[in-house]
Amino acid sequence: MKNSIAERVAEFLKRYPPFNLINAASLLLIAEQVSIIYLEKGDTIFKNGDINHDCFYVVRDGAISLYYKNGDVNEITNIHDTGDLFGLRALIAKTPYHLNATANEESIIYAIPISIFQSVTDKSVNIQKYLITAFASNDYTPYTSEQAGKIFVDYIPSNSQDVVSFQTANYTKAPITCSTSSTLKSAAKKMCAHKIGCIIVIDTYKKPVGIITNSDIKNKIATGLFPIETKVTQIMSSPVITAKKDLTVADGQLQMIKNSIGHLCITKDGTVNSKLIGVLTHHDVLTSLGNNPTAILKDIKRAKRTKKLRAARHKANGLLKSYLEQNIPLSHIIKIISQINDAVTVRAIDLAILKMPTPPPVSFTWLALGSQGRREQLLFTDQDNALIFENVSKKDYAATKDYFLELSKLVNKTLNKVGFEYCEADMMASNPEWCKSLLEWQDQFKTWILNPDEKAILLSSVFFDYNAVYGNTTFTDKITDTIFNTLNEAYLFYKFLGRDAVKSPSPLGFFKQFLIEQNGEQKELFNIKSRAIMPLVDAARLLILNKQIKGVNNTYERFEKLAALEPENSELYESCSYAFKALSKFKTKQGLLNSNSGKFINLKTLTKEEKLKLRRCFKPIHEIQDVLINRFDLKNFI
Structure with a gap:
């Protein structure tokens, strides 16, 4: 029963x-x-x-x-x-x-x-x-x-983390302190001046007797429970938890877990009865472990030099590898790595602005294009970006554009040092062609749509996948409105996009064998990007444009949105979404394994099971291309 x-x-x-x-x-x-x-x-x-x-x-x-x-x-x-x-x-x-x-x-x-x-x-x-x-x-x-x-904090140990866990913890050796006679107001000013989240209260012998955190100030002062002139001893957490200076990362983490705290006071002999010599924070532990997004994002935001920014972004590859090994859903991985990539770009722009002689003369938007614009860039790839600046008068135009070109050069240079190669086709904001006023960009998109030649279609495959990473996001809203309004006048543009999407080379030959490169440096390698991933990317872009759906840029999310809009085709769209994620995951694993982009694969290194999985992902590619051919009447247009 x-x-x-x-x-x-x-x-x-x-x-x-x-x-x-x-x-x-x-x-x-x-x-x-x-x-x-x-x-x-x-x-x-x-x-x-x-x-x-x-x-x-x-x-x-x-x-x-x-x-x-x-x-x-x-x-x-x-x-x-x-x-x-x-x-x-x-x-x-x-x-x-x-x-x-x-x-x-x-x-x-x-x-x-x-x-x-x-x-x-x-x-x-x-x-x-x-x-x-x-x-x-x-x-x-x-x-x-x-x-x-x-975002999800990953503490799951890997082999490299096991080694790190038993290394001596890297704690702050000059902690900010205040005396027991200090007021909360003076302590808060110190914390603000040093941009820190806690302050240690010490006695006349410099022994730690308490700790005050941002949380204490928020919960006890901002709420009105205590006046701002209250002595620190009135609200500090006491006694403090202490440790000796040679504690390991693992010891520090266990102490924090055991006592439900975020800070450990390091003293000369490890007890509260000796002089304070440092403080170990939760952030210090995370930074030591190194493979969690919270710590990486904090390191990115705090980076003042390109070297630090590069080190933080390279940690993300370790995080990516760890997530793939744990079989974390790719949709989750994509969101995390995209956030990290965007944070790197934002910090690169902030650092570039500091190097400029003056602040930006007008508001602007930095656009990520291509895979970063679709928020599906996992490995280091080349840069695709553009810049939109506010409309200005003719007399101010040249100086304004020169400013943003110089700014863009600094940003592109920083991103290159971080690990994102310069675009071979020069589709970067430092190119005068891709650094324009809002009005110029609106006219540019109109031209591509109304005059769809080969170059326009090629550029559309990059520039129609954009994401505002920095600045005035209303500019991208206005460009999106321009695109959809113009598309209502130009059905031919869809046919050109459709023709480009269905002419992508097939992954398999007539006898169902993998089609490999026939010459050049990549001879006998399989191009998973152009033969399998891009046909899905192109199809999703075209179909979502045709539906005039705004704000859905990611390929798998586009297919999921299409599945909701067209229940009769939901099975195919969901298959395309799954195939895209599976192929992206496979490409990423290959890239990490071979320290490259993962674009070209040596099929001889794959197991039979891996080859079978790849073949299964190819089925929806043919089916979605058939949908494009029928929907946009491409039989006589290819």
């Missing part, structure tokens, strides 16, 4: 990690042991100091607050809602609870016995990786990447 309650529990759990990594039969075993708990607002699940329960919890409905007591004030560390896990850290660490958990509103939670969960998941590498990540980041929420502007 079926257990309908257990089935409903399993149906709910499978939507959230790590339960989505468990097979249906095992998940049902867990669900059968789940206790369903109803809570009124204010009901307590556990308190600080309680012995850990024999289960952890998942929020089914409602919300659960986790907090600690700071005097008479409840400091909320997190509010968990539907799908979130809580209460697992104490079970893993085998310690009492450090926090209090109460119902923030009327709620239903599932209590999951740790014994059944461990028996089912003990041999699952993916689940263990998830738990390590969650344990280290103190966050079991299912969508950490979307919350509070953060």
Whole structure:
């Protein structure tokens, strides 16, 4: 007889990690042991100091607050809602609870016995990786990447990280401090002047007695609980957690996890009874581990020299490799690496502006084009970019353009030093042809659409995939409006784009063999980019333009949008989306393996299984090209 309650529990759990990594039969075993708990607002699940329960919890409905007591004030560390896990850290660490958990509103939670969960998941590498990540980041929420502007932080150790973890931690050796007689106002001014997130309170013997963080100022001063002239000793966290100067990265990380803190005071003998000599922050640990996006983005934003910017961006390749090895969904990987690439460009522009004799004379927009414009650039490729500046009078035009050309040269040079090669076709903002006023750009797109010759179609394949990375984004909105308004007058342009999309070389020959390059340096290699990936890119661009859909630039997202718009063709579009992601992943792995772009592949190095997977991705290419031929009447136009 079926257990309908257990089935409903399993149906709910499978939507959230790590339960989505468990097979249906095992998940049902867990669900059968789940206790369903109803809570009124204010009901307590556990308190600080309680012995850990024999289960952890998942929020089914409602919300659960986790907090600690700071005097008479409840400091909320997190509010968990539907799908979130809580209460697992104490079970893993085998310690009492450090926090209090109460119902923030009327709620239903599932209590999951740790014994059944461990028996089912003990041999699952993916689940263990998830738990390590969650344990280290103190966050079991299912969508950490979307919350509070953060993105998924990867603490999962690789071989290189294992080595790093046992190296001596690189801590700040000149921490900013204040005396016990200081006011919060003076401490906050110091923190602001030094652009730091914490300040250590020391006594007359320079021993650390407390710490004040941005969070303390926000929660205790900005809320009006304490006046700004309050002594620091009134709100500081005390006692501090200390460590000795030769602690390892792993030791520092474990101390932070164990004590739920983000800062360790380094003292002469490792105790609170000796002189403060440094401070180790959560950021320092992340930077040492090196392969997480939060640390990389912070390093990029703080970079003051190209060398630092290059080092930060090169860390992203280690992150990329780690994610691919963990089989993280490519859509997630693309979003993270795209954000990192955009951050590199933004920082390059900021640094270039600092080198210019004056600030920009008018507002402008930096456009990423091609793969970066589609937000699907994973490996280092060549640069494709352009610049739009505000319309100016004729007398100011030459000087304005000269300024932005000089700025663009500095940006392109920095990006080149970071690792993005100069574009061989010179499709860069430093080229006067691609550094124009808004009005000129609007006229340029009109010309390409209304006079679709071979050059116009070639350029369209690059310039119609754009993304505003920096500056005035309203300029791109106006260009998009111009494009779609002009397309209403020029159906012939679609035919030219369609002809270009379907004439891409086939991946397979008549006898279903891979078509390889016949001459040149790449002889006998398979061009996965031009023969497999670009036909999908071109098809998605044409179809989304034809639908006049704005703001969807990524290829797989374009196909997913088309699937929603055309249910009758949804299966094909979803197949194209899957094929694009699979091919991109394959190309990226090859690029990392061979330290190149991954564009050309030596088929002899592939296993039979890998070749079979590639062939399966080719099927939707032919089918989508057939759709283009029929929809845009290309039979007599090719």
